[in-house]
Each structure stands twice: as C-alpha cells, then as structure tokens.
Amino acid sequence: MRLQISQLSKETGVSIHTLRYYEKEGILPPVKRNEKGIRIYDTDDIEWIKFARCLRQTGMGIAEMKQFAQLVIQGEETKQERIRLLRQQNRRIKAQIEQLMSYTEVINHKIELYSLEEE
Amino acid sequence: MRLQISQLSKETGVSIHTLRYYEKEGILPPVKRNEKGIRIYDTDDIEWIKFARCLRQTGMGIAEMKQFAQLVIQGEETKQERIRLLRQQNRRIKAQIEQLMSYTEVINHKIELYSLEEE
DNA sequence: CTAACAGCTAGAGCGCACTCTATGTCAAGG
DNA sequence: CCTTGACATAGAGTGCGCTCTAGCTGTTAG
Known part of the structure; x- marks a missing residue:
C-alpha cells in the first residue's frame, strides 16, 4: 500500500497536520x-x-x-530495550484500568446515595 | 473536620494553587x-x-x-440531572477501559512479534 | 489561461489545566 | 522590632499536543 498524506489521514484518523508534526518530531522515520x-x-x-x-x-x-521510534530506527540490537518500554507501557495501562475501575465504583456509590436520598 | 488550605492540600494531594483555581472556576462552592x-x-x-x-x-x-458543581449548589431538584451526568461519566469510563484493554493486547502482540524475531 | 486543488515549509497560535509570580496582610517567635 | 511563614489576590506564564496560517509549487479540469 502506498498512500499520500490525505489518504493516510483518512485511513488512520490522524490529521494531516499531526502526521507532518509527528514526522518533524522524529516520531515517524523520515x-x-x-x-x-x-x-x-x-x-x-x-x-x-x-x-x-x-x-x-x-x-x-x-x-x-520519539525515543521508541529512535530505537526502531537503530535496528535489531535495540529490541530488548523496545520490549522493556512496551512492557512498562502495559504496566501503566494496567494501573490506569485499575484506577478507572475503582473510580467507577466511587461514582456508582454516589449515584446510589443520590437515589436513596430521593424519598 | 476543619482544615486550612495547606492541610487540605496534603490531605487530598491537590496543590494549593489548584484548590484556589477550582474555587475561582466555580468547581468548588465558595x-x-x-x-x-x-x-x-x-x-x-x-x-x-x-x-x-x-x-x-x-x-x-x-x-x-463546573456544571456538576452548579447543580449541587442549586440543590435537591437537580438530583436527576446529576445522576444523569454521573451515569454518562461511568459510560465514558467503561469505554476508556475497553479501549485500554484492546490497546494492551495490541502492545502485547507487538512484544510477542519482537520476541519471535529473536533467533 | 486560470481557477481549484493537493501538496510543501516554517513558524505562529490555541485550548486545557494547571502553576507560578508579585505584592500584600497578619500572627507568632527570637 | 523584625523576620518568618501561612495565608490572600490578580493576573501572568507554562507544557503539552496539537492545529492552523501564510505563502509557495505543481497538476488537473473547464
């Protein structure tokens, strides 16, 4: 597949501006x-x-x-480091999910309180 | 419990600046x-x-x-509306969790790919 | 020929949620 | 007395991640 920027934008949902910005920032290899x-x-x-x-x-x-992208560009020998970064990211996602789940309980509790006060 | 701002800041982990900012913005009743x-x-x-x-x-x-805070200030008759907002928030949290779970799978998949390439 | 369109660059601007600064008041301790 | 420290206000500044503008080139359609 070979796309120009506007097609890629549609394909990915990322704006044209952002695609160029990512490249400028080194998040995308040139x-x-x-x-x-x-x-x-x-x-x-x-x-x-x-x-x-x-x-x-x-x-x-x-x-x-950007750091991750640079590792990709550097090639094979950075594979372990990339795996490390991705595992770290997964741990962060796990923490986020746990936090969200506990907050959703707090909100549910509040909803129940409101419903009970109703007399 | 009656706290001054610095004590509240410690208690909640919200900075003093932010506490005053929230009040100024109407997120906190005066x-x-x-x-x-x-x-x-x-x-x-x-x-x-x-x-x-x-x-x-x-x-x-x-x-x-702020909108939610204003409803709280307005009192009892806004309870249904508050419940509505909180339910909406819970739906958003649910969507966030689902998105995070699917992304964590994508990342795991990438980690596996990297590990397999290792020869 | 010319207007509309898609792309390019460099750099400015924006919205959000803080975060900090300048300046001032007041109370307590040395 | 005077410094220190907690508090106050108004308003400026910051960092992030975009998002947009100005001004340009090149292609295609009428």
Whole structure:
C-alpha cells in the first residue's frame, strides 16, 4: 500500500497536520518522497502510525514515543530495550484500568446515595 | 473536620494553587472564611474535593465539573440531572477501559512479534 | 489561461489545566 | 522590632499536543 498524506489521514484518523508534526518530531522515520517531494507512505509507515496512535492513546508522551521510534530506527540490537518500554507501557495501562475501575465504583456509590436520598 | 488550605492540600494531594483555581472556576462552592479571610474547609468541602478529583481523573473536563458543581449548589431538584451526568461519566469510563484493554493486547502482540524475531 | 486543488515549509497560535509570580496582610517567635 | 511563614489576590506564564496560517509549487479540469 502506498498512500499520500490525505489518504493516510483518512485511513488512520490522524490529521494531516499531526502526521507532518509527528514526522518533524522524529516520531515517524523520515517518510520517502516522490520526485515532486510529496510524501508517499508505505505499508510499514502505515502500520507504524497505527501503532504509534495506540501508544499515544494509552498515555505515552510525545518524548517517549520519539525515543521508541529512535530505537526502531537503530535496528535489531535495540529490541530488548523496545520490549522493556512496551512492557512498562502495559504496566501503566494496567494501573490506569485499575484506577478507572475503582473510580467507577466511587461514582456508582454516589449515584446510589443520590437515589436513596430521593424519598 | 476543619482544615486550612495547606492541610487540605496534603490531605487530598491537590496543590494549593489548584484548590484556589477550582474555587475561582466555580468547581468548588465558595468556601467559608474565618474573620481573617482565611479559607476553612469543612468535611463537606473535603469530600467534595475528593469526589471532584475522581471526576477529573476519569477525564471529565473543567467545564463539565463546573456544571456538576452548579447543580449541587442549586440543590435537591437537580438530583436527576446529576445522576444523569454521573451515569454518562461511568459510560465514558467503561469505554476508556475497553479501549485500554484492546490497546494492551495490541502492545502485547507487538512484544510477542519482537520476541519471535529473536533467533 | 486560470481557477481549484493537493501538496510543501516554517513558524505562529490555541485550548486545557494547571502553576507560578508579585505584592500584600497578619500572627507568632527570637 | 523584625523576620518568618501561612495565608490572600490578580493576573501572568507554562507544557503539552496539537492545529492552523501564510505563502509557495505543481497538476488537473473547464
């Protein structure tokens, strides 16, 4: 698959502005260009964007995503470090989920209180 | 319980600045003052701060928290509306949890891929 | 030919939720 | 007395993650 930026934007739900911003920030390896200087995203780029969004939406910051991207660019020998970062991210997600579950109980408790007060 | 701002800050983990900011924004009903103009938070205030943090940390925005606070101030007749808002918040939390769970799977999948490539 | 459109860059601007600064008052301790 | 420290206010500043603008090039359709 080879997409231009607007198609990729539709495909991923990431705005054109953000796609260029991610590249500028080094979150995306420099994307190949055609002879006109237009970005052509290949399958790997597309997969990486989707994965990057997954990291982002689970609360990873831009700086850490950049760090991860740099590791990918550096190649094979950084695999262990990448696994370490991903495991850390999963631990954070786990903590988030647990926090959310406890908060949802607090809110449920409040709803019950309100309902009981109703006389 | 009657606390001054620095004690409340320690009690709740919310910074002094943020406590005053919340009050200014109307997220906190105007706090009683002593004769010197110093804020004295009572048990209700303390509970409300803790609950507000719960809303905040589950992704409710400042504007909606303010709306909720205004309903509390308006009193009994807004109870149904408050319940509605809290149920909505719980639905959002549920969606967040589901999203996080699916993303954690994606990340796990990536970790496995990395581990397999290892030869 | 020209207008509409898609892309490009550099850099400015924005919204949110804080967070901090400047300046001042008041009470207690050395 | 005077410094220290907790509190107060109004308003400025910050960091993050976008998001948009200005001004440009090149392609395509009428």
